[in-house]
Amino acid sequence: MIQLYDAHIQECIVHWVGNKTNDEGMRLSKEPLTMNEVTMKALSNYFYKPFVAKEYFYSFYHQTNIDLNTMYSYIKEIFTDNNSFCEVSSDIARFLYEQSIHPRIRGGELYVAYINNCLIDGKYTEAIGLFKSESKDTFLMLHQNDVGFEISSESGVSINKVDKGCLIFNIEKENGYIVAVVDNTNKGAEAKYWTDDFLHVCPRKDSFNQTQNMLSLCKSFVSQLPGENGKVEKATYMNRSVEALKEESVNINTFAERVFETPKLVSEFKQ
Incomplete structure (x- = not known):
C-alpha cells in the first residue's frame, strides 16, 4: 500500500514530447521548475492522487538481463547519483519520443520528479515519478475592472487527473524496483506503448x-x-x-x- 502524506517533491523538470511518426519533435528543458508553496501543493496533488489506492504493482524486466532494460538503467542512474537528474531526464524524454510512433499517440508535457519520503509497505523511500499530460482543458479567467468583470480563456492541464504516470520506488532494485502505473487515456493498441514499449514492465510477483x-x-x-x-x-x-x-x-x-x-x-x- 502506498502512503504519500509526507512525500515531498525534491525537484521536478518538464520536457515536451511529441509524436515521432508525425515528426512533432521535442522541447527539452535545461533546468528544473522553480515552484512556490502553492504551486508545489497543486503539483503534488496532481502527481499523488492516482496512486493513493494502488495495490497492483509492476517491475521492470528484460528477457535476459535486467540491466538491458533502458528505463531501468536510467532510473538506477538517478537513484545512484542525484546530480544526474536533469541530464538523465532528457534521456528519458528522448527514449519516450522513440516509442511514440503510433499515429494516435498525442504529444504532451513529460514531468520527471524526484520525490522523497514515500511510504510503501511500511517502508520510507524515495521515488522517481514520470507523468505525461496529453489532454488539455479550457479555463475561464475573470478579471475585475472599474465597471465589472472581463472574461478570457486559457488552455491548460487539469490537476484532477493524470493522463499517464508511474512511480518507481527505490526498493527491490535487483528485482526491477516496485513500479506503480496509471494510464487514463489510451485503451487500444496505442496504450501499450506506455507500459510495454516505454517502461517495459511486467506484473510484480507478489501475493496481490x-x-x-x-x-x-x-x-x-x-x-x-x-x-x-x-x-x-x-x-x-x-x-x-x-x-x-x-x-x-x-x-x-x-x-x-x-x-x-x-x-x-x-x-x-x-x-
Whole structure:
C-alpha cells in the first residue's frame, strides 16, 4: 500500500514530447521548475492522487538481463547519483519520443520528479515519478475592472487527473524496483506503448497479483463451463474461490477441491 502524506517533491523538470511518426519533435528543458508553496501543493496533488489506492504493482524486466532494460538503467542512474537528474531526464524524454510512433499517440508535457519520503509497505523511500499530460482543458479567467468583470480563456492541464504516470520506488532494485502505473487515456493498441514499449514492465510477483491472477483464471474457467452449469452454480464457484483465497497460503490442489468439489471439474480446472 502506498502512503504519500509526507512525500515531498525534491525537484521536478518538464520536457515536451511529441509524436515521432508525425515528426512533432521535442522541447527539452535545461533546468528544473522553480515552484512556490502553492504551486508545489497543486503539483503534488496532481502527481499523488492516482496512486493513493494502488495495490497492483509492476517491475521492470528484460528477457535476459535486467540491466538491458533502458528505463531501468536510467532510473538506477538517478537513484545512484542525484546530480544526474536533469541530464538523465532528457534521456528519458528522448527514449519516450522513440516509442511514440503510433499515429494516435498525442504529444504532451513529460514531468520527471524526484520525490522523497514515500511510504510503501511500511517502508520510507524515495521515488522517481514520470507523468505525461496529453489532454488539455479550457479555463475561464475573470478579471475585475472599474465597471465589472472581463472574461478570457486559457488552455491548460487539469490537476484532477493524470493522463499517464508511474512511480518507481527505490526498493527491490535487483528485482526491477516496485513500479506503480496509471494510464487514463489510451485503451487500444496505442496504450501499450506506455507500459510495454516505454517502461517495459511486467506484473510484480507478489501475493496481490497472484490472487488477482487466480481469480481471473477461475472466472475464465467458470465462464467456459457448459450450459448445464447454471448461473447460480457458477456464482457459487466464484464465491467459493474468493473465500478460498482469503487463506494465508493457498495450495492449488486443495483450492480446486474446495471450490469445484466434483472430481471431473477439479481435474479440468487443474489442467
